[in-house]
Amino acid sequence: MNIRVYYEDTDAGGIVYHANYLKFCERARSEYFFSQNLVPIIDEAHFVVRKMDCDFISSAYFSDVLKVVSKIKEIKKASFIMTQEIKKDERLIFKTEVTLVLAKDGKPKRIDENIKDMLQSLFAKIE
Structure with a gap:
């Protein structure tokens, strides 16, 4: 998924604010569902972030076009682990490994x- 960096994504120096990389990844995860006419809500359960390990490698700037690549690493009973990378001109600038739990009423739900x-199939097809 491609994301354009807008002024609202940056600090006064035109550099993307660190928390926005997490927003870009969240947006990409949701867009994978939307692109298939699905929503990331299953039987009133939602995927919620349990854990993230982030590596901020390089900066992005106002007007850059970034590519978010998402892949599933492992699916467990009530959660899955995925990797997400953000690239600028094919150069890696951010990566994260995120654990998402399917939760309903605040409790894990079996996948x-x-x-x-x-x-x-969804995360294997789309970049």
């Missing part, structure tokens, strides 16, 4: 096999 299959 059914059909949802696992859907996640694997």
